[in-house]
Structures are given as C-alpha cells and as structure tokens.
Amino acid sequence: xxxxxxxxxxxxxxxxxxxxxxxPKRQLAHPGRWISAVIGLALLALLVRAxxxxxxRWDVVGQFLxxxxxxxxxxWTLLISACALALGVVLGxxxxxxxxxxxxxxxxxxxxxxxxFRGTPVLLQLLIWFNIGLVFPRLYIPGLIDERMVDVITxxxxxxxxxxxxxxxxxxxxxxxxxxxVDRGQVEAAHTLGMTPGQTMRRIxxxxxxxxxxxxxxxxxxxxxxxxxxxxxxxxxxxLNAAQRIYFINGAVIELLFVCAIWYLAxxxxxxxxxxxxxxHFGRGAAGSExxxxxxxxRPRRAAV
Amino acid sequence: xSLAVKAVGVRKSFGSHEVLKGLDLEVAYGEVLCIxxxxxxxxxxxxxxxxxxxxPNSGYVxxxxxxxGYEPRGGVLQELPVARLRAQQRRLGMVFQHFNLFAYRTVLxxxxxGPMVVRGLRRAEAxxxxxxxxxxxxxxxxxxxxxxxxxxxxxxxxxxxxxxxxEPSVMLFDEPTSALDPELVGEVLEVMRGLAKGGTTMxxxxxxxxxxxEVADRVLVMIDGEIRETGKPEQVLxxxxxxxxxxxxxxxxx
Numbered sequence: 001x002x003x004x005x006x007x008x009x010x011x012x013x014x015x016x017x018x019x020x021x022x023x024p025k026r027q028l029a030h031p032g033r034w035i036s037a038v039i040g041l042a043l044l045a046l047l048v049r050a051x052x053x054x055x056x057r058w059d060v061v062g063q064f065l066x067x068x069x070x071x072x073x074x075x076w077t078l079l080i081s082a083c084a085l086a087l088g089v090v091l092g093x094x095x096x097x098x099x100x101x102x103x104x105x106x107x108x109x110x111x112x113x114x115x116x117f118r119g120t121p122v123l124l125q126l127l128i129w130f131n132i133g134l135v136f137p138r139l140y141i142p143g144l145i146d147e148r149m150v151d152v153i154t155x156x157x158x159x160x161x162x163x164x165x166x167x168x169x170x171x172x173x174x175x176x177x178x179x180x181x182v183d184r185g186q187v188e189a190a191h192t193l194g195m196t197p198g199q200t201m202r203r204i205x206x207x208x209x210x211x212x213x214x215x216x217x218x219x220x221x222x223x224x225x226x227x228x229x230x231x232x233x234x235x236x237x238x239x240l241n242a243a244q245r246i247y248f249i250n251g252a253v254i255e256l257l258f259v260c261a262i263w264y265l266a267x268x269x270x271x272x273x274x275x276x277x278x279x280x281h282f283g284r285g286a287a288g289s290e291x292x293x294x295x296x297x298x299r300p301r302r303a304a305v
Numbered sequence: 306x307s308l309a310v311k312a313v314g315v316r317k318s319f320g321s322h323e324v325l326k327g328l329d330l331e332v333a334y335g336e337v338l339c340i341x342x343x344x345x346x347x348x349x350x351x352x353x354x355x356x357x358x359x360x361p362n363s364g365y366v367x368x369x370x371x372x373x374g375y376e377p378r379g380g381v382l383q384e385l386p387v388a389r390l391r392a393q394q395r396r397l398g399m400v401f402q403h404f405n406l407f408a409y410r411t412v413l414x415x416x417x418x419g420p421m422v423v424r425g426l427r428r429a430e431a432x433x434x435x436x437x438x439x440x441x442x443x444x445x446x447x448x449x450x451x452x453x454x455x456x457x458x459x460x461x462x463x464x465x466x467x468x469x470x471x472e473p474s475v476m477l478f479d480e481p482t483s484a485l486d487p488e489l490v491g492e493v494l495e496v497m498r499g500l501a502k503g504g505t506t507m508x509x510x511x512x513x514x515x516x517x518x519e520v521a522d523r524v525l526v527m528i529d530g531e532i533r534e535t536g537k538p539e540q541v542l543x544x545x546x547x548x549x550x551x552x553x554x555x556x557x558x559x
Binding site: 183185186188189190191192193194195196197199203204207208211 | 356358387388391392394395397398399401403404405406407408409418419422423467468471
C-alpha cells in the first residue's frame with residue numbers, strides 16, 4: 001500500500017530487494033493435467049482393447065457400414081427427421097405465438113395442444129397415427145380429398161406426423177419462452193413507431209426469439225435424428241429397421257447395431273457443427289460478440305468470469 | 306398558439322397504489338415543457354400515458370386533434386382498434402431512458418425501420434432521410450455499427466434520430482440522460498437543445514435542472530402523482546411558491 005502513496009519510480013525503501021520490471025515469469029506446471037491425460041489414455045486403451053478382443057466381428061461392421069440397404073435406410077432417417085423437424089418448427093412457432101396471443105380462445109387452443117401431445121409418449125403417438133384408419137376409415141374433405149385412410153397414412157406419413165406433432169408441442173413451449181424473454185422495451189419502441197402487433201411480431205420479436213431459441217432448436221434437430229429410429233416400430237424402412245431386417249437373417253446383431261451407432265453419431269456431429277455456424281451467424285450484433293471458436297477445433301475455452 | 310397536447314383528469318393506479326391523481330395539462334405547438342420531480346412521483350407514468358403506452362384508468366389525453374386510444378361516440382369513449390391507436394402513437398416520438406434500440410439492427414437499420422415498415426417509404430428514400438438525421442445527431446459516421454458497439458450517449462442520439470424519422474408532431478423524452486455516465490450527458494443534451502431551438506414541440510421528463518432552466522419554456526413539478534407547480538423556469542426554479550417543491554429543489558440542487 002505504501003507504494004501507492006509514493007509515486008516515485010524508485011523501489012520503495014521498505015522493499016529494497018523487489019525484482020526488476022523485466023524479470024522473466026514462469027507459468028504454473030499443472031501436473032494434474034498431465035496425470036489425468038495419462039490415466040485417460042490408459043482407460044481409453046483398455047476400452048478399445050476390450051472391444052477389439054470382444055465377440056464382435058469388426059470386418060462385418062466394416063462390410064455393412066456402406067451396404068446399400070443401410071445407406072438407403074440412413075437416407076430415410078434423414079428425410080423423416082428433416083420433414084418432422086420442419087413440421088415441428090412450423091407448429092411450434094404457430095402455437096407458440098398463439099400462447100402469447102391476447103385472444104383467450106387461441107391461448108387455450110395452444111395450451112390444449114401442448115397438454116395432449118407433450119403429455120403422452122411419442123412412441124404411443126406414432127402407433128396411434130399409424131393405426132388412425134381404425135378410427136377414421138376414410139379421409140373425406142368435401143371437394144378436396146376422399147381416400148381410404150390406410151392409403152393416405154403410409155408409414156412415412158405416420159412417422160413424420162407422429163414425430164413432428166410431438167416435437168411441435170415441445171417447441172411451442174420453447175417459442176413461448178423465447179418470446180417472453182425478448183426485452184419489453186423493444187416491443188414498446190416498436191409500438192411508439194406505430195408498428196402494428198403483426199409488424200412488431202414479425203420484424204422485432206420473432207427475429208430476436210429465433211436467436212434466443214437456436215440452441216434449443218439444435219437440441220431438437222439432434223433429438224429428432226435419434227427419435228426417428230422409433231419409426232422402425234411402424235414398419236418404416238429407416239436405418240434401424242433396415243439393420244433389424246438384416247440381423248434377423250444373418251444373426252450379426254451387435255455388428256449391425258454398431259453400424260447404426262456410427263451413422264447416427266456422424267449425423268449428430270454434422271448437426272452440431274451446423275448449429276455452431278448458425279449460432280455464430282445470428283450472434284452478430286450481440287453484446288461482446290467476438291466470433292466464438294468452434295469446439296471441434298479443440299482450442300481452450302476462455303475461463304468463465 | 307394552438308394546442309398540441311391536452312391531458313384531462315388523467316388517473317392511473319397500479320394495484321391499489323394510485324400513481325397519478327387526476328392530472329390536467331396543456332402543451333402548445335413549439336413549446337418545450339420539462340417535467341421535474343423526485344423519483345416515484347409519477348413523471349414517467351404520466352409521459353407514458355400521453356402516448357398510451359400506459360392506459361389511464363380514467364381521464365384521457367388529446368393529441369394533435371384526436372383522443373389517444375378512443376373515439377367519442379354517442380356519449381361514450383369507444384376504444385379504438387389497435388391499428389388506429391398505432392397511427393396515433395406514431396405522431397408522438399418517444400425517447401426511452403434505456404434507449405430500446407433494436408438490438409440486431411445496425412444504427413441505420415434502426416432509423417429506417419419505422420419509415421419503411423410503417424410509413425411505406427422506399428429503402429433509398431428512407432436511407433437518405435435517415436443519413437440526414439444521423440448527421441444531425443452526429444452519428445452519421447457510425448451508420449453501420451450495431452447498438453452493442455456504441456456508448457450510452459451514442460445510443461441515445463441514435464434513438465432520437467429514430468424517433469425523428471417518423472416526423473412526429475411532438476417529441477417525448479423519458480429521462481433520456483438518467484442511464485448515462487456523467488461525461489456522456491452533455492452530448493445528448495446538446496442534440497436536444499438543437500431540437501428545441503429548431504421549434505420542436507417537446508415534453509421532457511428529466512432530472513437535469515440546469516437543462517430545464519436553460520431550454521424549457523415552462524417547467525412542471527410533480528410530487529406524489531400531483532402537479533404541484535408549473536410556470537416559467539426562472540420563477541419555478543428560483544422562487545417556488547409550494548413548500549414541497551422548494552424542499553425538492555433544494556435537495557436536487559445541493
């Protein structure tokens with residue numbers, strides 16, 4: 001403290017042996033990090049060895065990894081996931097906006113949707129969509145459509161409806177929360193400029209909501225890719241279903257399940273990378289927005305303050 | 306001297322707490338009115354009632370030829386559809402204490418938003434006018450910056466340009482310098498001084514007594530939801546008649 005009161009550049013007489021300003025500095029050694037790295041590598045080696053020595057024919061895994069049936073199945077997996085996610089996002093925004101509406105009928109309708117579709121298992125919903133023809137044998141809309149329900153609700157349509165409508169109920173709550181976290185002042189500013197509720201929602205609230213909920217949407221996309229495997233139970237020939245049909249014949253159960261795991265991991269990894277760039281793109285203009293570094297480039301994160 | 310704003314018996318309660326206890330006010334075109342008063346006296350609520358961001362529980366505000374939010378019809382005040390209310394609100398430019406700039410729009414994007422979306426101007430036209438306004442508030446050089454990159458004083462100057470871009474009949478300022486670091490207050494007051502000199506009708510809720518003394522045509526002191534004193538700044542600020550106004554001013558000036 002005495003140095004603070006003493007502006008003289010010379011070392012304080014109370015501390016005659018203080019080091020010079022250009023004294024070199026040495027970093028802390030962090031031996032714990034090296035030890036944990038060694039232990040981690042050892043455990044990993046053990047795990048790899050266990051699987052390598054285990055009852056898995058890795059050549060079969062390699063052989064089926066690029067089998068045509070599996071690739072086509074993965075294509076269906078991607079298509080179901082994309083369609084169901086798109087449906088879920090549309091429903092989520094529609095009902096999420098309704099949840100914040102001034103009109104109580106709209107609010108109640110959206111609440112009812114969430115209550116039903118978030119409150120029952122998605123597998124159950126898939127089975128009900130797939131068997132909806134038992135309730136409504138014909139789909140009849142005057143002047144538009146008149147068909148047998150089983151012809152309309154194919155396994156693909158049932159999968160997309162089941163997964164999409166269910167996801168929509170979760171996203172409704174996400175969107176409602178996102179709209180609620182947009183600063184009230186932004187809305188007031190829009191009102192004082194004379195923007196109508198519709199203009200305010202479209203131009204000011206929704207673009208900010210989208211930024212707020214992007215991480216949640218990324219979660220949804222990753223989740224959807226995995227949940228699409230449930231469609232295997234309603235005879236939809238996506239990847240897991242294709243793998244099952246193969247191992248019922250050749251008995252290579254674990255090998256084909258591993259093939260699926262590898263493809264699912266590849267898919268979710270690509271989605272995570274896409275999400276990172278999407279968030280960075282929409283993050284421009286945000287407070288303190290220096291570009292983040294991708295986690296997959298393995299740079300150290302800045303310490304939390 | 307024609308009337309721009311007239312408040313008639315404006316009352317407002319939040320729950321059981323009565324914030325505004327029946328306020329009357331007249332502001333003429335070209336007039337600069339400063340509203341002073343201690344924190345919690347209802348100044349900001351009153352200003353927000355004028356542009357209908359808060360709806361008065363009773364009484365009403367007449368602006369520029371019509372009653373805000375209502376239409377007299379067969380002896381009652383009929384509530385207006387929201388689109389017609391917004392058309393009224395855009396005639397009142399509002400500057401907020403916390404700026405409320407659109408976070409993900411550039412400075413220029415903030416200023417052209419209202420003219421393009423609400424007034425239907427073409428982009429080129431809106432941008433040309435916006436650049437003039439940004440020049441007027443000294444922010445033309447930062448047109449492509451985002452709000453997060455600006456200081457508080459710069460944000461507030463952009464907010465003023467954004468409000469002016471709607472070509473309002475009256476400008477409302479809700480404690481425009483209260484959220485600023487002391488050294489940034491001057492640049493905002495300078496812009497407001499320029500507007501006042503240019504003949505803009507202004508209602509300014511503020512704690513800057515020096516600004517009120519210098520720029521206001523009239524000052525009004527609110528305490529506990531009532532107008533305690535109103536008049537020329539030199540009279541009200543130097544020789545207040547009301548004892549509570551005298552106490553408030555002596556505290557504020559010390």
